[in-house]
Every structure is written in structure tokens, then in C-alpha cells.
Amino acid sequence: xxxxxxxxxxxxxxxxxxxxxxxxxxxxxxxxxxxxxxxxxxxxxxxxxxxxxxxxxxxxxxxxxxxxxxxxxxxxxxxxxxxxxxxxxxxxxxxxxxxxxxxxxxxxxxxxxxxxxxxxxxxxxxxxxxxxxxxxxxxxxxxxxxxxxxxxxxxxxxxxxxxxxxxxxxxxxxxxxxxxxxxxxxxxxxxxxxxxxxxxxxxxxxxxxxxxxxxxxxxxxxxxxxxxxxxxxxxxxxxxxxxxxxxxxxxxxxxxxxxxxxxxxxxxxxxxxxxxxxxxxxxxxxxxxxxxxxxxxxxxxxxxxxxxxxxxxxxxxxxxxxxxxxxxxxxxxxxxxxxxxxxxxxxxxxxxxxxxxxxxxxxxxxxxxxxxxxxxxxxxxxxx
Numbered sequence: 001x002x003x004x005x006x007x008x009x010x011x012x013x014x015x016x017x018x019x020x021x022x023x024x025x026x027x028x029x030x031x032x033x034x035x036x037x038x039x040x041x042x043x044x045x046x047x048x049x050x051x052x053x054x055x056x057x058x059x060x061x062x063x064x065x066x067x068x069x070x071x072x073x074x075x076x077x078x079x080x081x082x083x084x085x086x087x088x089x090x091x092x093x094x095x096x097x098x099x100x101x102x103x104x105x106x107x108x109x110x111x112x113x114x115x116x117x118x119x120x121x122x123x124x125x126x127x128x129x130x131x132x133x134x135x136x137x138x139x140x141x142x143x144x145x146x147x148x149x150x151x152x153x154x155x156x157x158x159x160x161x162x163x164x165x166x167x168x169x170x171x172x173x174x175x176x177x178x179x180x181x182x183x184x185x186x187x188x189x190x191x192x193x194x195x196x197x198x199x200x201x202x203x204x205x206x207x208x209x210x211x212x213x214x215x216x217x218x219x220x221x222x223x224x225x226x227x228x229x230x231x232x233x234x235x236x237x238x239x240x241x242x243x244x245x246x247x248x249x250x251x252x253x254x255x256x257x258x259x260x261x262x263x264x265x266x267x268x269x270x271x272x273x274x275x276x277x278x279x280x281x282x283x284x285x286x287x288x289x290x291x292x293x294x295x296x297x298x299x300x301x302x303x304x305x306x307x308x309x310x311x312x313x314x315x316x317x318x319x320x321x322x323x324x325x326x327x328x329x330x331x332x333x334x335x336x337x338x339x340x341x342x343x344x345x346x347x348x349x350x351x352x353x354x355x356x357x358x359x360x361x362x363x364x365x366x367x368x369x370x371x372x373x374x375x376x377x378x379x380x381x382x383x384x
Contacts (some may be wrong), residue, residue, distance in 0.1 A: 024137050035365035039353035040317055041304070045296035045346050048339060050332045053286040056213035056239060058283040060204035062178060066201060068094055069171040069191045081184045085176040085203065093198055094193065096172035103165035110158035117151035124148045155261070180205045209272055209279045211239055211250065213287045214265040220255065223268055226289075227252045237270050238288040245288075291332075298340040302333060304352045314344065315351040315358050323351060325360045 076093040079085060124144040176182070183202045187193060193200070215223060226236060228269035230251055237250040249272075256267040270287065272279060305328070306313050312330050315323040331339030344350070351358060353367070 012216065022089045022282075031361070035321070035363045036357045037354055037367040038323075038351040038364045040349045040359065040364075040366050041352045043298055043300055043344050043346055043348045048297045048299065048334055049331075050291055050334050050339075051067060051238070052291050052332070054213040054215065054289070056211045056270075056285055056287040058279050058285065059210050059212055060180075060206065060279055060281045061208055061210050063202065063203050063204035063281070064177055066174055067196055067201040068092070068093065068174060069195055070094055070099065070168055070199060071195045072096075072098070072172065072193065074187050074189050074193060076192050077185055077187075077189055079182055081182070081322060083182060085180060085182050087176055087178050089176045090173055091176055091182065092174035092187075094172040094174070096169055099168040099172055100164065103162065103169055106158065106161040106165040111164055113151065113154040113158040113164060117148070117155050117180065120144070120151040123156050123301070138299040174200060176203055178203070178205065204281055206274055206277060206279075206281075209274050209281065210253065211270045211272060211285070211287060212267055213270075214260075214263065215268050217259045217264050217266055220266060222260075223252065223255060227255070236290045238290075239270075239272065239285045240288055241283065241285040246272065248275075297331065298344055298346060299334070299337045300340055300350060301345070301352050302336055302338045304350050305330065305338065306355060306367075315355060315362075316344070317349040317351065317364060321363055321365070322361055323358055323364055325358075371372075 049178055051192050072095040074092060075095050078090045078092070085091065123145070124141075127136055127141045127144040131138070131141050180203045183204075185201050186199050230236065234251065237252060239246045239250065250270040253269045253271045255269075259266045300314065304314050306315075312328050313325050316326050317323055326343055328343030329341040331341045333339075351364065354364075358364070
């Protein structure tokens with residue numbers, strides 16, 4: 001006996017189709033990503049004292065290049081390279097034979113001119129006596145007076161020539177213009193030198209040295225106020241070389257005459273005592289200016305900051321357990337924290353731990369703070 005199964009096929013096919021579609025829909029149903037465990041901290045404000053830093057260069061308060069004022073050959077060097085010199089101390093001598101000869105010639109010429117003047121004076125006196133008795137023509141008297149005047153002018157010229165010769169002789173000796181330290185000689189004995197051209201050496205002061213640095217024109221008022229209010233014991237200004245801080249504080253001496261229109265900055269000068277000769281002209285360091293800001297600053301942990309293409313961001317927690325990535329402007333780092341200039345408000349909560357797992361709009365779950373040791377000071381922002 002045969003059973004007729006044809007009538008059962010459509011029902012079975014329909015059931016199989018419904019089962020398959022249900023299973024497929026079940027497989028394609030989206031699943032929400034798990035919440036990211038993070039540690040949150042509240043943005044707080046505090047009075048922060050820190051140092052603003054500027055690149056600076058050590059320069060002498062007074063420095064001069066020694067150049068000869070006469071041409072000749074160096075005949076003597078009268079100092080030790082690098083020695084301390086006193087104002088007026090003899091440093092170099094230049095061959096003076098030619099200049100001595102010129103001086104002697106000028107003296108001889110003066111003697112001749114004075115003799116000519118004496119003769120002209122006698123002639124003038126004699127003609128004036130004759131004029132009293134109408135024994136001579138008026139023109140001869142006038143000629144005698146004119147000759148006397150010429151003779152006097154020639155004497156004056158001869159005296160001026162002597163002074164010029166004396167100056168040249170004096171310039172054959174190069175002396176220290178002020179107390180200071182002299183460098184390594186640029187010439188040797190016997191070397192030819194040219195007036196105003198050849199550099200013999202350099203002398204600079206070293207009991208006090210200046211440090212020049214540039215500040216933005218927006219800070220002119222601040223530094224002018226610091227210059228007026230500074231005291232002898234002021235610790236506002238320091239300078240650091242690498243990791244070593246110079247042990248003596250400096251004083252602000254001046255702000256330059258004008259702002260540089262190309263950079264919008266103005267040169268500022270500090271003065272530091274140099275008793276132990278630890279500072280040398282030409283050194284480069286970092287000027288540190290203490291900033292006692294009376295206004296409160298927003299401080300957050302440095303590790304909460306991430307960097308993307310040179311810009312800095314933090315993740316701010318919202319009411320719906322989601323985070324929003326927000327751009328911030330960083331200020332000065334203070335230990336493990338950093339000042340936020342723009343981008344956050346006091347009282348907002350930001351993610352500190354688990355930041356590397358966050359994205360814009362990520363769902364978060366607050367976890368207990370990590371028990372690890374304190375974060376390293378000055379840690380760099382995390383790069384994504």
C-alpha cells in the first residue's frame with residue numbers, strides 16, 4: 001500500500017524556512033560593546049606656583065674687541081692669555097720708530113715756525129714805529145701785520161701736528177680699557193697689524209654677567225612690574241644649565257627699547273653675580289621666572305592627557321555613562337599634574353586610568369583607583 005506524502009511537502013518546507021530565517025535573525029542581532037573600566041577624577045582648581053621657562057644666553061655687561069689704532073708690527077705682548085687685567089694696564093706694543101720720527105719732525109717744524117713768527121713780530125713792530133713818524137707807507141705796515149698773522153697760524157698748525165704725532169706714538173701702546181678678563185691673543189710678536197682692522201684680543205667684565213632672553217610683548221607689563229618691585233633677596237629669577245641650577249638668583253636689569261616687529265617679542269636682561277666665576281660669556285641655559293599666580297588654576301593628572309597629531313585631548317564623563325573627547329590647551333607641568341588653560345571647567349569628571357581603551361562616545365564603568373605607586377613626574381602625554 002502506498003501513502004500519498006505529496007500534501008505534506010509544502011508544510012515541511014514552510015516550517016524549515018521559518019526556522020532558518022529565525023536562526024539567521026538571531027545570528028545577526030547586534031551586541032552592545034562592553035563598558036570600559038576607567039578611573040575618574042574631578043577637575044579641581046588650586047593656587048599653583050611654578051616657573052615659566054625661556055631660553056637664555058649669558059653675555060658680558062661690558063665687552064670690547066681690541067684693535068690697533070696705528071699700523072705696524074707687534075713688538076711686545078705684556079699679559080698672560082686668560083688673565084685678569086686692570087684698567088690702563090699695558091697689553092700690546094707696536095713698533096713706534098716711524099711715529100717717534102714723525103713726532104721729532106713735528107717738533108722741529110714748530111721751532112721753525114716759532115722763529116718765523118718772532119721775525120714777523122719784529123718786522124711788524126718796526127713798521128708800526130716808523131708809521132708813527134710817517135716814515136713808511138701804510139701798505140708796508142699792513143703787509144707786515146698780515147705776515148705776522150700768517151706766521152701765527154703756521155705756529156698753530158705746527159702745534160696741531162705735534163699733537164697728532166703724540167697721539168700716534170701713544171697709540172703704539174694698547175692698554176686695557178677697563179677691569180676684566182682678557183682672552184687668548186689673536187696675534188703673535190712680529191705680526192703685522194692694520195689700524196682699525198686687525199683684532200688683537202677681547203676684554204670683558206666678569207664680576208657680573210647678564211643673561212638675555214626674549215619674552216612675548218603680552219608680558220611687558222608683568223616684567224615691568226617685576227623690575228619695579230624686585231628686592232635684594234628676591235628669588236624670582238634663576239637660570240638652569242641642563243639639570244644644574246645656578247646657586248645665585250638674578251635681578252632684572254632692563255627691557256629693550258622696542259619690540260621686535262618680526263617676532264613680537266622684546267629682549268629682557270637679567271644680571272647675575274659671578275663671584276666664583278662659574279658663569280662664562282656665551283653659555284646657553286634656561287631662564288626660570290617664578291610665577292606666583294594669584295588666580296586659581298585648573299590642575300589635572302598629566303596621564304589623563306592624550307595627544308593626537310600635535311593636539312591634546314582628555315575624555316570627559318557625561319551623564320549617560322559615556323565619554324566625550326575634548327580638546328584642551330596645556331599649561332605648565334607641576335609634578336605629576338598639569339595646568340589646563342582652556343577646555344575644562346571645575347567640577348567636571350575626566351578619565352585617568354584606562355584612557356588607552358577609550359574612544360569618542362565609549363560607555364564607561366567607573367573602577368576603583370589603581371593601587372600602583374605614584375605616577376612619574378613630568379610623564380609625557382600618551383600618543384594615540
